[in-house]
Amino acid sequence: MTQPQTKRRWQLHAGLLALWFAASFGVVFFARDLQTVVASWPVSFWFAAQGSVLVFIAIVVVFAWRANRREGDAPDFDQHAYGQYKRRINRRFVFYVGGLLALLLALAVAEHFGLPKAWVAGLFLSVTLILYAVIGVYGRTADAAEYYVAGRRVPAMYNGMATAADWMSAASFISLAGGLYLQGFSGSSNQPGGLAYVLGWTGGFCLVALLVAPYLRRMKLYTVPDYFAVRFGGRWPRMIAALAAVLCSFTYVVAQIYGVGLITSRLTGVHFEIGILLGLGGVLVCSFLGGMRAVTWTQVTQYVVIILAFLIPVSWLAYKQIGNPLAPLVYGQQLEKIATMEKQLMDSPAEQQVIAEYARRAESYAKKLENVEKSLYAERQALRDQLRALAEARIDDGRVTLLRRELAALPKDADTAREVWSRARADNLERAWPLGGMPPHATPFAGDPAGTDEEQQIFDNSRLNFLALMFCLMVGTAGLPHLLTRYYTTPTVSESRRSVAWSLFFIALLYLSAPALAVMVKYEVMTHLVGQPFDSLPAWVAQWARDPALLAVSDVNGDHILQFAELKIGADLVMLATPEIGGLPYVVSVLVAAGGLAAALSTADGLLLTIGNALAHDVYFDGDDGNKARAMRRVMWSKFALLVVALIAAYVAAQRPIGILYLVSASFSLAGAAFVPAMVLGIFWKGCTRAGAVGGMLAGLSITMYYMAFNLPAVRSAFNLSGDGLWFGIQPISAGVFGVAAGLCVTVVLSLLTPVSEPAAPAA
Template sequence: MDPYSQRLTKLYLMYLLGLLGFLAFLAGAERAGLPPRWIGYTFLLATIVLYAAIGVASRTSDVVEYYVAGRRIPAVFNGMATAADWMSAASFIGMAGTLYFSGFDGLAFVMGWTGGYVLVALLLAPFLRRFGAFTIPDFLGARYEGNLPRFIGVAAVVLASFVYVVAQIYGVGLITSRFAGIRFEIGVFVGLAGVLVCSFMGGMRAVTWTQVTQYAVLIVAYLAPVFILSWTVTGIPAPQIMYGKVLHDLTKVEQRLATDPHEMEVRELRVARAAALEAQTAALPGSLVQARESAEARLDALRSQPNAAAREIAVVQRQLREMPANTLDAHSQWSRARSDELARARPPLPHAQPHAGTTGQETTDARNNFLALVFVLMVGTAGMPHILARYYTTPGVASARRSVFWSLFFILLLYLTAPAYAVFAKWEIYTRIVGSPIAELPAWVASWGKVGLVKIEDLNHDGVLQLAELTLNPDVILLALPEIAGLPYVISGLVAAGGLAAALSTADGLLLTISSALSHDVYFRMINPRASTPRRLVISKTTLLLVAFLAAWLASQRPDSIVFTVGFAFSIAAAGFFPALVLGIFWERANKWGAIAGMAAGLATTLSYAVLTHPFFGGSMANAWWGIHPIASGIFGVVSGFVTIVLVSLVTPKPSEAARSLVLSLRTPRPKAAAGANTSDLDNRATF
């Protein structure tokens, strides 16, 4: 190990000891009577201050440091930074909830996101590092000889990364609003400040060392609660091993709930509500006018009563505010509500059953979606620009390969634990919450209800909570698990800090990727090649600010769940990049026009399918092909991208000799002495 790596290792070990000491201090303070709210404040404030200090200390005006961290990040630390960059709010916050609701089928996320790193190691990372540019559009511009392929690459970078970063800032808003006691919309912009302070001044250099620091916080925060819960439930602190036993016992609970008379009564009430919504939708537009007049009449009647409860008035006022504005909105909103009611009316499907469905067609569709999602997430991982850019920061090709190994190792620590999280969370809710008197539910139900992630409806008015009366947002499962299990509040604060670290680390990398694409690939490469270094950095920081605030505004509108939003970003990356990158490296005949047509066709197919099938865009699953959900729309984009690149390349002129030489140089190993030297990188040539 070289002296630089030794010094970094020593500093990081000291940091880990300091983190453990900080946790021990707060645990002691809680026992001594420190209020839970102050524990939450301390966790959030201390971690953001730490990240900000690293961001300030890592500030730089050097272009190579700003864009690729000086190309000197050791493989282990680059793997740690990549893992933090990768384990976004979707992995940290959303995956446990997805596995909670999807059971076996949720493993598609684990398999796809980890399996994608095999593709990265074999097909992309070493070759892109040997090319040695700053961004993925840099490679596209050089390999496919022109600014048009570069520009389409920039569009794909911005689109995929922007969708991804919205989900991260949404996760930041959830955490800050719950644990700091502020409104969600304000929490989004408070968290945004933590994102900007890390990436604004130091670029990739600051982001890298912040992410290395954040990895320790998020992995400790993720593992601690489920290890404690495993010890509490099974007597053995090994959740990855013991959750199989809990899953066996959980199956019996699921069977009991499926046939419980009170549960069946509530499910029948939900079916009746779905039928009413269907009739209401069929009676449009008259039913909308009638519903609005009825709500206004109820509000007038309540206001005329001197003893009317303010809470009842507020409920009716909210109903009026949320009422559809027109017939089209009403049709969309009521159709979604009907689908939700029918979904809630189903008995709990066995958690361990693969591709569970109530009919043969549903089982077939579930299997098709499982396979399609695994494929899209694997290929999307291999095409995600903010991950591929991390392998430009290593000293050489060998370090890039080792970085992929370390990335996968650090990621697996979380991913192997996620299925256990879901099972232990479901066990706690099914055995401790379901069947409890509604008046005696724990405080976390009301706390998360204020954020909008938990909803209770006593549909049969028996005062007891049935499973079909409990609505949980998938994003609440992990964040609320310490409170659900009755663990000390310091664990809740730790989980919040971990979720914040996961969201901030990924948001930093994504925002930097977007700003780099716009400032480096559009402004410097296409508009003003003679721009000075200070001007390039000013453009980069300006675009970073603008994109960050736009993403925060969109996140404040509460888009779809974190996991869906991130999954769709992977579909975009898969279709936009994977065919062009792989064929650009391994097929010399792939040319400029093939790449342009292929990337455009892949993106157009993916986006069109999402518009046709997702309710957010006014689409419906009635338009789906083979029952594939919009989150996996990239599977069609990847196929169309590969086919289009091959066909168009074959009917248009061959690429130039320079482009074919570039392909050959990427696949030809260099002498060992030159492979790790920055001076031998292709980015020192004028090819891009």
């Protein structure tokens, strides 16, 4: 490449990266100053929820257009045959979408004429799962290229659709809107989130497009650890990369299988554990039999289900509330109304009574925790005395049953009591704040930059955590193996660039709608639920309240009227209950549940495939030696590893670990710290050495895992560690900030100190 061409290439990279930085970190840093309201929209909220995402799409599209114009397709690429292949796929896709819409319409009509809900759910679930299974069986293969990279012939648009389905996991579909409902713009001072997820999970694709995907595709690899073996040579880079891929993918897949169990049990009525096994069967049929070939086309079909399941309810809510179904364009009107209602709730005497009661309960638990054994004995004795008094008075009514339940529910020993009461105290403390502990929806960051020293410190800490989380999600996106492997499946490098653009477009359809859904559900709750008598609440409240983790209501102040602070909604509920909240037919509820199931299944497919391939292809067989018989054995071992890992992940998910959103975010920190520094330096710096890559990956992983582990409450309690253990106030969910920095520094320093032992692969 000539010097002027190289200079123009770097100018393009530098300009687009500068725009990416300004549209993300720049806008967020000054968000509190951008509070001007334009056409009902606070400018900072609009940019963080929509404007920056549109800029990200433009960056990826412009890069693909300019780079492809400069380089063109490979000279031996048969455009004519490829065009015919795409036309065949287009016909099948149109037939599929038409059939799916016809099925939904038929079920809606049948429901109207009295078809039982169980039949509606059973029919739709059966049809979609059978379709996924048919694709899995049809796509079965033992050919290495087909199993690992779908034969490298997936068109850019369809690969973008499959990537979007792979990307929009249970966290995106089930939990994102709920997280935005609970956390507003930016979350609280100790729980960052909100629009950081939207910015992080879309802005990361700019890094994928500009720094990673086309360069890996040019090397014709099968897995991400393949890159480390080819670029740096030796066994250790591949081994460390493979184990890191297993670690971050396993953390991610546990969250997806948890989502599978949650939705399958909701859709079919079976127990949560049985739901996990049923959903897991759907995952294994595709990934086990056909590898990437089957997974790709299954994910394309799943994307259609996912996007219909998300857009139909949010469009209906927008039409119901505002008269316009284009939710992302019009929900700013509801933001103003919510801000007014939030102020009214903060000033409401009834809400203040509820807050005071939560504070009193928290203080009560604090006193119990001062002497757990004595408090537990006193409570148990008091309940027994009351039961004895009722028995002596020959009273046998509801009070006796209630007291017996309270006695049975008491912790069995002091250790259990300490754990239960500590959790209850923390929960009551969290809710003993205005709005039940939720931040004002459109306000960027907690605290006040113009307030007291304490308020300024809270503001700085909140903004720093938001930026840190956004950084981890963006860099993690550029390092997740199951995502990067998707860009190995395109026919050419230019198609991989187009595919990143299509991926971000299809993902943005959901991510631009999620903030709208959160706002409109909050408006619906504030206007049609809060202030209602408990005996007049909609039927869906009682139905979902069977699982207290999803919905809990209690008459805390005893006025028989539901106050906002008396309602606790789990993040996983908001999307799943939207059809019932909006009064839509049951078939839409089934579609939403099927969409959530498709999101979890599609991501689980890709993750399990990545883990199985890393264990068999990279760890056990140590890459591809060109031997066909050995390649077939490698595929069979990949399938076996996938099956074993799937069963282990199902067992872990059945233990109901911490929230989906936290598990997924942790995997991003791990991926970013483990892969990105060594991978990007290896692509663009010839002086990056094997020792630098190995040291950087180990340092990044070690720092990230240490920070996450030693900031878990259980670990700090077990090791009697005092204080919160935070560095610069950054929460453990953003541990990748330290891991990426450590990995970058160690990689650079060791590379400068050690000779380049292998010829570096040229940057594309």
